[in-house]
Amino acid sequence: MKDETMTDQPFALCLHPADNVLVALRKVPEDTTLPQGVRLRETVPAGHKIALRDIAAGETILKYGQIIGVAIADIAAGAHVHVHNLGMGAHKQDHAFGAGAEALPAPESAAEFMGFHRPSGRVGTRNYIGILTSVNCAGSVARFIAEAAERADLLAGFPNVDGIVPIVHGTGCGMSGGGEGYETLFRTLAGYGHNANFGAILMVGLGCEVMQIPDLIDRKALKDSARFRYMTIQQQGGTRATVDKGLWILRDLAAEADKATRAPAPASHLVLGMQCGGSDGYSGITANPALGVASDLLVRHGGTSILSETSEIYGAEHLLTRRAVDAPTGRKLIDLIDWWEDYTARNLGEMDNNPSPGNKRGGLTTILEKSLGAVAKGGSAPLSGVYKYAEPIDAPGFVFMDSPGYDPCSVTGQVASGANLIAFTTGRGSVSGYQPVPSIKLASNPDLWRRMEPDMDVNCGDILDGVSLAAKGQEIFDLLLSVASGTQTKSEAQGFGAVEFVPWQIGAVM
Known part of the structure; x- marks a missing residue:
């Protein structure tokens, strides 16, 4: 592995006048005397901290002008400050809600990018088709559909579509049908369904899972039939039938997603x-x-x-x-x-x-x-x-x-x-x-x-x-x-x- 030494930089930097440590900007050898007047007692690796002065055990250690912990032993000036002599310590902060909030100035000129404008009013930076799964049990089938689409070169006639993305995960069942965990997963799946970087979505479930597709549709209004379709493996009659139906649906979704082209957006x-x-x-x-x-x-x-x-x-x-x-x-x-x-x-x-x-x-x-x-x-x-x-x-x-x-x-x-x-x-x-x-x-x-x-x-x-x-x-x-x-x-x-x-x-x- 290449040595981390960087020879074209100053040895160490003090980030704030109140700090009692320096940051080594390159590997600093033992006995080196720094411009800050500190002589190193040991070699300090690049990116690590050096005691700027003697620090007593129990004293707070400051970097960026802020507390980063307390000395758990006496630390001599020029010593390496790290896990062997710096601990977390108790910390209490003054929250001072809103005391430092200052509005930023308006820009001198407007900035634009070329994006995909969606019916929702959002603008995407990419134009993918997603195969979103409600449960882990549908993950392999979602990937089978994506692999079959790739073998069939399904997107060859749709130049504006960036690709097909199977979104698979490890949960969706074996969980409570309500509460913190369920609501978190629900928001995540619904959020992906609405992300502006998807031009179209096919959602695939098993059918008997806790995270039911009809609930996602009813509660989040994923009802744009031109850009959103769904099915379950059990309803379709198994893996092979679901893959075949998935390919048929993807062709329709690709045609719809391909209608989007990049246009200026602020x-x-x-x-x-x-x-x-x-x-x-x-x-x-x-x-x-x-x-x-x-x-x-x-x-x-x-x-x-x-x-x-x-x-x-x-x-x-x-x-x-x-x-x-x-x-x-x-x-x-x-x-x-x-x-x-x-x-x-x-x-x-x-x-x-x-x-x-x-x-x-x-x-x-x-x-x-x-x-x-x-x-x-x-x-x-x-x-x-x-x-x-x-x-x-x-x-x-x-x-x-x-x-x-x-x-x-x-x-x-x-x-x-x-x-x-x-x-x-x-x-x-x-x-x-x-x-x-x-x-x-x-x-x-x-x-x-x-x-x-x-x-x-x-x-x-x-x-x-x-x-x-x-x-x-x-x-x-x-x-x-x-x-x-x-x-x-x-x-x-x-x-x-x-x-x-x-x-x-x-x-x-x-």
Whole structure:
């Protein structure tokens, strides 16, 4: 494996005047004297923290000017600060609902993309046909239908259709017919049925499952017979008959979906889901704040950006509540945090379950530190709404959608809520894609960009070389418009998207 040393950067950076740690911008050898006047007592890997001064046991440790934990032992100036001497500690934050909410200025000129205009008024960035399943028992048959369509070259005469996407999952039965888990899955399936990136939908069920197709149709008005069809395997007479009927239906749906062509649309029709995965010590310095700039640009143009991963804003929620448009909106976010504390406790977990082993190897130590970097994706726009997992986003602006930190599950919720673009920052090198929604990958450091360029769309590591956050944010925003207009992302080009539909499964499996 290539050494992570980066020789064209300064040794270490102090992110805020109040900080008592530095961030190593490259591997720093033992006995190196830094420009800040600190001599290293040990070799510190790239992305990791260095004590700027002596820190006593029990003293809070600050990064970004915020608390990231407490020293669990005395730490000498120049020492490596990480899991062996930094712990979570208790944290109390001042929520100050709405105290820092400031409207963003209007853009100097309007931005547009070329999208697919739907009868609902939404605009898609892709034009797929979805085979949506109500239950795991229909998953194989949905894939059989898609494979048969590919063998028959069914889309050869429909150039405006991007592909056929089977949406399969592991639940839909063996669950309660009501309550939290059922409602979450219901919102997810209904949300995919309405996502603007689908030009048409075929829903397939088994027939006897808990998640009944008629309930989805009746409650969510999926009744456009030209663009939405459904059937059950039991009603059709088994697998072979269902595949044959599915192919016949897909031809009709393809003809309907092919009527859509790209046409100009204002950027206000973009709904951006923002994620970070495989984060490292650079993420909160480069890729995440650069995405935050792009998020602000989108909001200024009347669009929507969605921050999620509730368990990964823990400890930084006060930075969002201060930007809430009003106290009730801020309170909704804190209610989610309270729910998560209870949820993890009753399942014998803890909110400091993160960072993951890979995050820690990249320099992150506590969830407080990771959360502060993750929140940077949200830029500076007012927090205009807080939504349940997969709940339809019904207003523009910067919003928060509840979700786990598990990336595929979180993105699944964002797509169900209406996202037609995904921007995904990574420091360790996450690889994934989320059909029917294109995903743009943002590399946090130049070493990752060099090693995994075929998977990465933007190199944010050049921020360490002097590229401004404003310039990088504009670059990301311009790429969002280009991808929304049809430019393929790296994950799309490699065919990702077949296994990343992961609904959040809550409650008993029975």
